[in-house]
Amino acid sequence: MKWKASIGLEVHVQLATQTKLFCGCRTTDSNAPPNSSVCPVCLGYPGALPVLNREAVRLTVRTGLMLGCAIRATSWFDRKSYFYPDMPKNYQISQYAAPLCEGGAVEVEGEDGIRRTVRLRRIHLEEDVAKSLHIGRRSGVDFNRAGVPLMEIVTEPDMGSPDEAFAFLLALKRILLCLAVSPCNLEEGNLRCDINCSVRPADRSELGTKVEIKNLNTFKGVRDALRHELERQQAALEAGELLEQETRRWDADAGATFSMRTKEQAHDYRYFPEPDLMPVRISVEERESWRAALPEMPARRCERFMQEYGLPEYDARVLTADRAIADYFEEAARGASNPKWVANWMMTEMLRRMADAPSEAWARLPVRPAALRELAELAGRGVINSPTAKAVLDVLFERGGDPVAIVQERGWGQISDAAAVGGLADRVIREHERVAADFRNGKAAALQFLIGQGMRLSRGKANPALLRDELIRRLGSRSESAG
Amino acid sequence: MEQPQINVEYVARLARLELEPEERDLFQGQLDQILSYFERIRQVAVEGVEPTAHTRPVYNVFREDEPTPGFSSEVALKNAPSSADGLFIVPRIVETS
Structure with missing residues (x-):
């Protein structure tokens, strides 16, 4: 049976702001000492109030305009319930019902040279969570990354192969760099991906059971994970098994994906509008002035x-x-x-x-x-x-x-004086009689050696084209007189 | 119209709350009451009214992208029940089924 894959990506892009999304703490790189750029807001203290970073909104809308998205006139933030030590508020401030940007597309050129369009579903703005380091039965948490603005770009399941997903990411990174909206440093985790993928018989239009692979931070990782996961799904379907809708984790060392066995309930995020932030309205004038500034x-x-x-x-x-x-x-x-x-x-x-x-x-x-x-x-x-x-x-x-x-x-000018270069040519021929004779006898490659010797004698200052001409003139005329 | 139901046990699990059986019954009753109130609100004609999360028509409350001082890591970690190497130390949490 022939199979067909459908791949969608969620790309989390760290924005190029100086400060975090809801507080004035600096965005730092991984070299900063842990918990050195924190405050009550990004540590999730009760009662601390977020205030939205204007620049993060501009960068997200700028990206949306470049990718042909519709920009919502009114957009707002929602709380996403989620329990984990990397998010002590017990919710992440994200956008659910009214993202800044909707629709849009990225043109992707595959290795076959054929252009395809990958449609976008939405682009929204959210805060990053803290970084956890697991040490035995305990975890160490660093909040420098908590609250850093992330722009999440969500595609439709329009990609048909791991290579196409890879090409999409390259094309997207190129556009983001061109827009200067993100440092796009993959080693710093500036671009992180979640994958949705499914496999179905080629003659069916309805998508197969969707599997999610979480948190890949290299493009190669995305491609490798997809290659293995699509193979796994296809093999299971060929063996007549039923696939489960689940979240899996890519283990690069093992070269395989593993089920994360998260509770199904964990996906019930109970979104509701964030009462601590006022909605964002983008006027037509502002939107169009940003559009006019696009590269x-x-x-x-x-x-x-x-x-x-x-x-x-x-x-x-x-x-x-x-x-x-x-x-x-x-x-x-x-x-x-x-x-x-x-x-x-x-x-x-x-x-x-x-x-x-x-x-x-x-x-x-x-x-x-x-x-x-x-x-x-x-x-x-x-x-x-x-x-x-x-x-x-x-x-x-x-x-x-x-x-x-x-x-x-x-005094680095090249020696382009015919008499001086001619003298040089004479000396080279004199010192390398045998090679000169080879050239006269039809061994064309010998000329290159003679030019090299001339360049060496002049310490690189001779005009090589002129030296060549002078050598040929001399060797050519002698070969005529000999014949 | 059918009365909507809240599954208290499910919601408690999502919120990581452990409820005694009597608490569960108490909350079930209270939540059912709240829901029936929302049922009444639903009967109001709201066609053409824009949904809102706020009672005040205030938009675009921004800050400029300029750094402001926060806590030093020493101060930040003062509230930590346990810390090491500048990190908050917490029990390792692993989701299991």
């Missing part, structure tokens, strides 16, 4: 880079993955005689040197985009050779400045 969709920008700057698809993709990088490149490439030269420098030296830097670092870089453009021109036109250009880039990274001035100041 270009990464996929659209990628296509534009290919057309406008003549970049190969791969380069365009890499350069549009992060908005800060895309902005930097575009500023450098605009007005360049050959944008591809700039792209090459971005793809190699710049991305390598900036591999561990955060996105914000690009805007503060001492190497200004105009300087990179200038450097790419100098190297592209052969005024300086590649090792010299890298040395110039070192200087630019250190203290900024103008590449032309740096080259002149340090």
Whole structure:
């Protein structure tokens, strides 16, 4: 029998705010000492009152607008009852009946190159819970994370395979980075996923029994968990078993999912409107001003880079993955005689040197985009050779400045004088008679060796194209006189 | 119209409350009374009235995204029945069926 899978995701995205959702405690990373960013509100003291962070609302609505969601004119928060030491109020403030954003979609391109639309159900705002560390029969609780704003993006069960779910997450992360609404640091748990999945015979339209897999914090984890879980469900169905609607946990070490055996009642969250928070109204003017401030969709920008700057698809993709990088490149490439030269420098030296830097670092870089453009021109036109250009880039990274001035100041100009390079060619041929003879006898590869020797003798300063010409001129003319 | 029922035992389990049999009977009676009152409210015509959680028409009470001082971890942990390494220590809770 042929089977069909349906996958839906709930992605919890930590928002890029300075403070928590309902109090002024700073959002911290995992390096902060435990319980160092806490107050009566996020510790859940009785009587402490939450006040909503305006920026968290803006970032959520901004995401919704980018993904084509409808923005509710009036939205409110609900209490979700839930008993666990990581949430001492015994409820989480979330949105249930009236989320900020509804509908919307993400365009996903699969490995087969075919584009699919993954529809969104909603995007709502909620507070994160504390972090529990289990030590034997006790747990240690750190409330630094409690109250941090999370935007929960819920999809329809529109994905048909683990790879498609993976592609969805990559596309979503790209958009979130472009919007600058989340740091999207997976190691810090900035993006966490719950999965809903089911399997049914391919000829049936009604979805099969839904299984939930909780709390995955890597994209690879999502894909691996889905591969195993869908296989498990299919095998069970083929053996004629009935699947149970349940919550399972992915164990990466065991490479399998395990039932969490939670009580069915635990899912009765008894939502009701949060009386301590007033509803949120977003006016048409405000909504439209946020819409007007939206950046270009990464996929659209990628296509534009290919057309406008003549970049190969791969380069365009890499350069549009992060908005800060895309902005930097575009500023450098605009007005360049050959944008591809700039792209090459971005793809190699710049991305390598900036591999561990955060996105914000690009805007503060001492190497200004105009300087990179200038450097790419100098190297592209052969005024300086590649090792010299890298040395110039070192200087630019250190203290900024103008590449032309740096080259002149340090006497790093390339030797492009025909007489000087001709003399060099003579010396190389003299010192490597045998290799020169090989070339004359038709061994074309010997030329590369001779060019290399010339570059070595000139300590990299000879213009390689000119050196090549001079060598061929000499070796070519001798071979004629010999024949 | 059929009288709605609250399953007191179920609600108590959700709220992690342990009830004596006499408490259960007492609350069942009280809750049934409350529910019948809601049944009366339900008869009011509310078509076109927007549901609300608040009696006052106040919207958009925000704070700016600016840090304000909270507790130091020493102060925060003063209320902890038990603490270690800057963490609140609690019995490990595992959901079982």
